[in-house]
Amino acid sequence: MEKAQVNEWKEKLPFIEKVIAGEEVLWLNPLVESTSTGLPKTGVTAENVKDASDRLKRFASYIERVFPETIATKGIIESPITAIPNMKEALAVQYGTEIPGNLLLKEDNALPISGSIKARGGIYEVLIHAETVAIEHGLITTADDYAKFADLEFKELFANYKIAVGSTGNLGLSIGIMSAKLGFNVTVHMSADAKQWKKDMLREKGVTVVEYADDYSKAVEEGRRQAEADPSCHFVDDENSLDLFLGYAVAGERVATQLKARGTVVNKDNPLFVYLPCGVGGGPGGVAFGLKLAFGDAVHCFFAEPTHSPCMMLGMMTGLHDQISVQDFGLDNKTAADGLAVGTASGFVGKTMEPLLSGCYTIGDETMFKLLKLLTDTERIKLEPSALAGMTGPVQVIRENVNNATLANATHLVWGTGGSMVPEAEMDLYYGMSGK
């Protein structure tokens, strides 16, 4: 984008100055509307999400068979919701803002198989591809027991097929681990900022890792180019995949079941606020979509982005979505938050969520590290830095009393997006990064 255009945007939306200055800001989406009118505008339906949910149930017997850590949940890949009352008190002290409602943490850090939110969409997309190929070859029907996917004939079939993905790390882990387990030939194209331990772990599991000196967008672009040249290769398109989105969206009905089980009421008078760390947008977008399906107007969803990478906020604010980058506005897209260092948001997710998202806010890296230490100290829960981006949401939203966020019977659900795969030594380094 030309400099003149940036200046035009500054005049039109003075708020943008604060975003460009790297301040921690809350932006409320003026286009959010009632779920009853907003959902039909998206082109994604409840049936689409139900189809994904049913597919994950079909695969549960297979998942349980090959990933014993899922035996307790009978092959359903799900994480607990945990109350964090000590953190709630600590946040109130830290920010001088009471949090009158309930504060809960969705522990996707503890998701089995790949330890991050990517175990929802990423694994789902690999499963749907495996199912499609197996049905095409007459190896299975949807009425069969999918535990058969662990049989040798499936592995032999999938060895003729390739799966590729571009990733800063966590998506690569999910796609790589699941694809390799099924027997696919899988390549993960990784950006320069991807951690060494993630590359090592993938290579150990038989995944081909290709490294790039550039950022995430370049790794994705190159991965896509190579995959397109090969008809036997399925490219997982983090920027445009409906399947990824649907895999994430299944979380909505699961959260509804979990909240009900713990006696947390959600309705118009007992609103639910959800804070989701956002990179390219598929994970938080899909989850928020599923939550809107499950709770309608009783849920208010917010995306959290690093102050250096607010691609979704800028894309939605200007309505230009994937036509602009944070670099266009002079931001450097440099953040320690793995998975959130994304300069250009998914246009598909931005447009889909336009009528449904309540807002976006930004958070500085220092704040994420401070909160990482605080959560470890108060609750003994270890998250990776990105996963803390959701944690200032309640403070931001309560300060401005958005949608009656100050109600004592409101529930604030912070989505902890990852952590359990991070090696102990790495986690200790994160803990030590806090200046306080």
Ligand SMILES: *Cc1c(COP(=O)(O)O)cnc(C)c1O
């Ligand atoms: C990928 C990721 C996100 C964001 O998901 P997107 O689909 O990229 O928006 C948030 N937190 C963690 C830990 C992630 O790995």
